[in-house]
Amino acid sequence: MKTTSIEAQRFLACPTPDAWLENALAHLPTLLIDHANCEKKAAGTALGLLYRYVDKPSLLQKLSRLAREELRHFEQVLELMVGQGVDYVHLSPSRYASSLHQLTSREEPQRLVDSLLVGAIIEARSCERFLRLSEVAPAPLSGFYARLLDSEARHFRDYLNLAERYADTPLTPRLERFLAAETALITNPDSEFRFHSGPLPQTKKVNK
Secondary structure: OOHHHHHHHHHOOOOOOHHHHHHHHHOHHHHHHHHHHHHHHHHHHHHHHHHHOOOOHHHHHHHHHHHHHHHHHHHHHHHHHHHHOOOOOOOOOOOHHHHHHOOOOOOOOHHHHHHHHHHHHHHHHHHHHHHHHHHHOOOOHHHHHHHHHHHHHHHHHHHHHHHHHHOOOOOHHHHHHHHHHHHHHHHOOOOOOOOOOOOOOOOOOOOO
């Protein structure tokens, strides 16, 4: 594992719960479908920032490349789904990304910096989950997620570097707020399994 991947793991405030990994192994088709959705959304987020901040050349260059790579990942997930016989059906989105984006400021330049911080957190969590899945998922999923690690870690670093570039106040207080919210989203039970969900509630055993 390269240094950037390790950095992405350390950036987060908590690891993925083991219970989520158990859920993932029990819901592999849903995992792949929602992963495809996540790649599309990641490309869309990058493109949205390109349209909104046309006066920032560094941002335009970085996020244009990132959007292209996210769409290539989307295509790769689709190929994997076909190979696994998984149909691409509609899934409702998880609460994860929308909950983080709700915390972003509506005033500039903080709005841009907050959006970049959220992007860094989402990419770091994806990188961390790719690593965990590469360790427990069956082939060919395990190898696929291992191959995505470095690019996802690079996306994390790109977003964080851009946030540092455009911030006019210290990042730490805002970042701590986002990371605390992300920890709650990752560790608290979710009603539905998704790529970025928390673990499903445990079913209570009935004593006979």
